[in-house]
Amino acid sequence: MGSRASTLLREEEIEEIKKETGFSHSQITRLYSRFTSLDKGENGALSREDFQRIPELAINPLGDRIINAFFPDGEDQVNFRGFMRTLAHFRPVEDNEKNKNVSNTEPLNSRTNKLHFAFQLYDLDRDDKISRDELLQVLRMMVGVNISDEQLGSIADRTIQEADANGDGCISFTEFMKVLEKVDVEQKMSIRFLH
Amino acid sequence: MDLFFNPFDNLLCVLLGISFTVWFTLLLVFIIVPAIFGVSFGIRRIYMKTLLKIFEWATLRIERGAKEKNHPLYKPYSNAIIAKEPTSLEEEIKEIRRSGSNKDLGSTPEFEMSDIFYFARRGVESIMDDEVTKRFSAEELESWNLLTRSNNNFQYISLRLTVLWGLGVLIRYGFLLPLRVTLAFTGVGLLVFLTSVVGLLPNGRMKSFLSEKVHLMCYRICVRALTAIITYHDSENKPKNGGICVANHTSPIDVIILASDGCYAMVGQIHGGLMGVIQRSMVKACPHVWFERSEVKDRHLVAKRLSDHIQDKSKLPILIFPEGTCINNTSVMMFKKGSFEIGATVYPVAIKYDPRFGDAFWNSSKFGMVNYLLRMMSSWAIVCSVWYLPPMSREEGEDAVQFANRVKAAIARQGGLVDLLWDGGLKRAKVKDTFKEEQQKLYSKMLVGTQEDRSRS
Numbered sequence: 130m131g132s133r134a135s136t137l138l139r140e141e142e143i144e145e146i147k148k149e150t151g152f153s154h155s156q157i158t159r160l161y162s163r164f165t166s167l168d169k170g171e172n173g174a175l176s177r178e179d180f181q182r183i184p185e186l187a188i189n190p191l192g193d194r195i196i197n198a199f200f201p202d203g204e205d206q207v208n209f210r211g212f213m214r215t216l217a218h219f220r221p222v223e224d225n226e227k228n229k230n231v232s233n234t235e236p237l238n239s240r241t242n243k244l245h246f247a248f249q250l251y252d253l254d255r256d257d258k259i260s261r262d263e264l265l266q267v268l269r270m271m272v273g274v275n276i277s278d279e280q281l282g283s284i285a286d287r288t289i290q291e292a293d294a295n296g297d298g299c300i301s302f303t304e305f306m307k308v309l310e311k312v313d314v315e316q317k318m319s320i321r322f323l324h
Numbered sequence: 325m326d327l328f329f330n331p332f333d334n335l336l337c338v339l340l341g342i343s344f345t346v347w348f349t350l351l352l353v354f355i356i357v358p359a360i361f362g363v364s365f366g367i368r369r370i371y372m373k374t375l376l377k378i379f380e381w382a383t384l385r386i387e388r389g390a391k392e393k394n395h396p397l398y399k400p401y402s403n404a405i406i407a408k409e410p411t412s413l414e415e416e417i418k419e420i421r422r423s424g425s426n427k428d429l430g431s432t433p434e435f436e437m438s439d440i441f442y443f444a445r446r447g448v449e450s451i452m453d454d455e456v457t458k459r460f461s462a463e464e465l466e467s468w469n470l471l472t473r474s475n476n477n478f479q480y481i482s483l484r485l486t487v488l489w490g491l492g493v494l495i496r497y498g499f500l501l502p503l504r505v506t507l508a509f510t511g512v513g514l515l516v517f518l519t520s521v522v523g524l525l526p527n528g529r530m531k532s533f534l535s536e537k538v539h540l541m542c543y544r545i546c547v548r549a550l551t552a553i554i555t556y557h558d559s560e561n562k563p564k565n566g567g568i569c570v571a572n573h574t575s576p577i578d579v580i581i582l583a584s585d586g587c588y589a590m591v592g593q594i595h596g597g598l599m600g601v602i603q604r605s606m607v608k609a610c611p612h613v614w615f616e617r618s619e620v621k622d623r624h625l626v627a628k629r630l631s632d633h634i635q636d637k638s639k640l641p642i643l644i645f646p647e648g649t650c651i652n653n654t655s656v657m658m659f660k661k662g663s664f665e666i667g668a669t670v671y672p673v674a675i676k677y678d679p680r681f682g683d684a685f686w687n688s689s690k691f692g693m694v695n696y697l698l699r700m701m702s703s704w705a706i707v708c709s710v711w712y713l714p715p716m717s718r719e720e721g722e723d724a725v726q727f728a729n730r731v732k733a734a735i736a737r738q739g740g741l742v743d744l745l746w747d748g749g750l751k752r753a754k755v756k757d758t759f760k761e762e763q764q765k766l767y768s769k770m771l772v773g774t775q776e777d778r779s780r781s
Contacts, residue, residue, distance in 0.1 A: 185450035273764030
């Protein structure tokens with residue numbers, strides 16, 4: 130018997146995920162199919178190795194940081210709910226949603242939450258601020274061996290100088306948002322589904 | 325007591341004897357004899373058409389069942405799930421910066437915190453849908469073909485459909501499977517026996533002629549053992565002696581499919597067990613290129629033996645699968661350049677399976693060989709198309725890799741497959757770091773390149 134039959138999503142679960150993330154029914158089933166195909170151990174959860182098996186992700190300079198975003202502190206397995214919750218950040222913002230105010234909490238794909246996702250890629254120790262050291266480390270990941278330490282250091286210094294409003298030498302989330310206030314985050318951090 | 329059992333026993337024996345005879349006669353007349361002469365009664369095609377009609381009906385029933393319950397149906401799409409723009413790293417990052425720039429248009433920023441958006445989005449896109457990992461598992465079907473292994477909409481099956489499915493199981497496992505296993509044993513057994521016999525003859529025209537006939541006959545029996553319905557296109561381009569035949573690889577059955585229509589010299593590693601016995605007896609009848617396990621690693625030795633073989637015009641064309649591993653027949657992955665360096669004429673062949681009747685892809689990490697063959701023999705049929713493409717040679721100024729890519733593109737185009745640059749070896753191995761380094765270099769140029777412009781101005 131195919132293992133797919135026994136691991137089909139229940140309708141109640143699909144409804145819950147729909148409410149939480151805003152994905153449509155067909156998008157959720159499709160992503161579930163993707164989740165199960167990545168889950169080589171067939172235990173209903175993905176580990177970091179499962180992500181690293183994706184070649185296009187493995188060659189992304191920030192691949193490890195992105196994988197890390199799926200694993201909230203300390204854990205090394207992510208289930209389908211967690212998987213969807215993280216992917217929901219990249220759902221496009223529909224126009225009619227801006228008017229709707231269904232729940233009190235902000236939707237996962239709001240501009241602020243998208244920016245927060247990007248912020249956490251920089252914030253290595255999750256202390257809600259980007260220090261010079263953290264910025265340097267992430268820059269090093271993005272450029273590899275092609276830029277010298279001094280040059281990279283001056284780039285980092287310049288960036289912090291421009292962004293740091295309260296002079297503490299680190300970039301907080303508010304300062305981060307201020308620097309990027311003109312960027313079209315909704316479009317650049319969204320992935321469009323074909324159906 | 326004796327009187328009671330004897331006539332009953334006799335009757336049973338007679339009945340069994342008659343049914344066996346009938347069975348074997350049917351087998352002989354309808355399957356083995358046509359295989360020997362290479363003709364076909366057309367039974368398999370009628371079978372194929374009937375099956376298609378039944379599958380369509382089954383899919384309609386499932387759709388109706390889903391509509392009644394008011395649930396959307398799971399529809400697999402072999403194309404992409406998400407929209408991916410084919411823009412380059414440079415273009416995209418420039419666009420992001422432009423939209424957020426509050427500086428003058430004159431100065432170009434060297435680093436912006438928003439640059440990370442590009443990498444984040446590309447990364448999450450590849451998590452949602454990537455081009456490579458889906459090639460290593462079976463393709464999803466749009467309509468149901470009455471095999472449990474390929475169904476995602478299990479809960480919408482009505483009683484009628486279940487009965488039909490049950491009938492299908494009975495036919496497949498009770499009738500088709502034993503028939504096919506018998507044929508398979510016959511085919512393989514005959515191959516081993518007859519090639520050994522032919523091997524006793526002295527080398528010469530008679531031997532090659534007989535060897536050809538023997539190989540073809542046994543492969544044809546094996547084709548029928550799988551109920552393979554093959555359509556050959558453009559047979560005028562069939563590979564000739566001294567050439568190399570190159571094809572995309574989906575399963576070990578590819579060999580049987582190609583070899584039942586022409587004679588090839590096989591290339592491969594010598595195995596132990598049954599495979600080894602078959603290999604050793606085949607090479608008695610005509611020269612194949614078998615390597616010991618230790619020799620496989622030595623690229624020069626392999627290249628030398630292959631080029632020696634093709635230079636001898638009396639020897640058959642070599643059959644090679646340059647992908648090196650089985651891919652799921654939706655795409656063609658990187659061709660290893662070894663066979664394209666030898667300098668022979670390359671005869672490309674495209675093989676495309678129709679997945680509705682049985683998925684031929686061998687997922688070697690999931691199923692062993694025996695398990696795979698059993699699955700094959702209990703599917704409805706293996707339906708495929710084979711295209712013989714016109715021969716290609718390496719052109720002036722083209723290196724082996726470019727030549728390989730050119731051949732690969734031709735095969736992909738003909739078979740309707742996606743042409744990928746990724747290495748099929750990624751099924752098991754990790755991707756090389758050089759690709760990541762390329763990306764890093766590209767991005768660094770964006771940061772540092774602008775500094776150079778500044779110092780110049």
